[in-house]
Amino acid sequence: MILTILKQTTLFHLDEKDFEVANVYADLYSQMIVQYVNKRNQAIAALKDLAYEFYINNLFRNATKYYNMIQEHYGITAFNDDDLYRFGNIQEKLNHFNEAINYYQRIIRYFPNSSHLKNTYKNISKVFDxxxxxxxxxxxxxxxKFHKIPAKK
Structure with a gap:
């Protein structure tokens, strides 16, 4: 019940562009998730949703905080190719180029059939440039140029 209230309050303040208040509620919400949600997949999904909400509002440092929380508590294996692409994109926008390349390379290595593969190669090339x-x-x-990389669906 309290988790739902914290999530809804966070989303409300994000919609209202009251980012400082949203961040306070998001911090409380994320801490409660880590402490009280017993099912790993539910906790990861809730934190990913939270990170995504900050991502779509261009609050990349906040989104990074919640992606890092997932990585810290549940490991890098909790990320799928969408998460890795998004996190790499965030790191690139924050000028953390080494981290961006690391996340992009994980897509290439662990998700060879990813729908993000073509854009991943483009982004790595751009970061090296x-x-x-x-x-x-x-x-x-x-x-x-020389390999047939599938375009994003």
């Missing part, structure tokens, strides 16, 4: 490593950027551009 930004960092001034044109050789690595060209490697990923060539992979896109």
């Amino acid at each position: 930004i960092c001034g490593n044109s050789n690595k950027a060209n490697t990923f551009k060539n992979i896109l």
